[in-house]
Amino acid sequence: MPFPAEIKENALVSSGRCCCLCHKFCGTKIEVHHIREESEGGDNNNDNAIPLCFDCHADMRSYDHKHPKGNKYSENELKRHRDNWYAKITGNTGLAGRQEVVETDKHVYSRLIHLLPWDGSIRVISDNNFDGSSFRYEKLRDFDSFEYQCRNPAFEFIDPDLESLRAKLYTIIHCLSATLAENAFPTTMPGDFSVPAEWEVLQPMRFHEVVSKIHETCREIVETYSSLVRTATRKLGILPETMLTTSDI
Ligand SMILES: [Zn+2]
Incomplete structure (x- = not known):
């Protein structure tokens, strides 16, 4: 029942x-x-x-x-x-008050931005189109560090909105890693990987399916990341300078 x-x-x-x-x-x-x-x-x-x-x-x-x-x-x-x-x-966190929550969450946020800076892997996926063109795995390393850190129970926000966004970001980044691990292969350039361009001819269904899944996942990662940064700015009173890149300043 x-x-x-x-x-x-x-x-x-x-x-x-x-x-x-x-x-x-x-x-x-x-x-x-x-x-x-x-x-x-x-x-x-x-x-x-x-x-x-x-x-x-x-x-x-x-x-x-x-x-x-x-x-x-x-x-x-x-x-x-x-x-x-x-x-x-x-909001019944057992902490003395709002200020303690903000201070604790600021630490978690600064750790997150250190692991996932805007101009690191996040920027790589917002620029790269992965449609048979190659990419360097080491440029996506931020995601490995972030995924690794997410297994640490101390790496959680107290604020439920921020925590829900962190959890969502982890889920989609994990999904991207899994899709790439299954569908991207080393090219002749050492350290480079790509969804094999020949699939476009040999397995067009799979090629288009994989490429659109990667695009969709990357778009979702960038969106969730941006919304987490905006929410942190609003709730923790942190300046959104982390969203700026060196070229913007
Ligand atoms: Zn769940």
């Missing part, structure tokens, strides 16, 4: 319609998951509900008890992730 409408509404409001595990904003693409399955005696109360995005929910379902890979979430851990996230949304 699904959760009663009222319990579902509580969960969606408390989470701000963001996934309680990866923190991205989901809008309508969100599900309220039973922490303990009903078949195992789970009830339909607030304490057994956790809003999750489709990806995290699928992760939860695909776990194979007989062939476990990675670490399964325990019920208690899921509840703690959920309660931490609800606390961020309601």
Whole structure:
């Protein structure tokens, strides 16, 4: 039985319609998951509900008890992730006040901008068109460092809007890395990679599919990055100088 409408509404409001595990904003693409399955005696109360995005929910379902890979979430851990996230949304962070939140988030933001400066990999993907032309992997290194840092639980904003944007940025950057890892190959130039230009003739469907997916993902990364910088400017009172590049100054 699904959760009663009222319990579902509580969960969606408390989470701000963001996934309680990866923190991205989901809008309508969100599900309220039973922490303990009903078949195992789970009830339909607030304490057994956790809003999750489709990806995290699928992760939860695909776990194979007989062939476990990675670490399964325990019920208690899921509840703690959920309660931490609800606390961020309601502003009940356990901190003394707004100023402490801003100071903590400023540190996270400056770390993020250090890992992902506007004129680094972000600029490379906004300039490059990847349509069979080559690119240097080392120019996309910022993304590796950012993805690596995102595995550190200390690298999270307290402010839910900023945290949701950071989580979204991580998801799309991860998607770009996966697409490139699968579809870009070394060219004759050492260090250069490209979606093979010959695919345009030999596998035109795949070529166009991959190229448009890369374009779309890059566009989304730049958009999310810009919106994170704007939100930080507004909420943390940081000057938007990080958006300027040396040539703009
Ligand atoms: Zn998620």
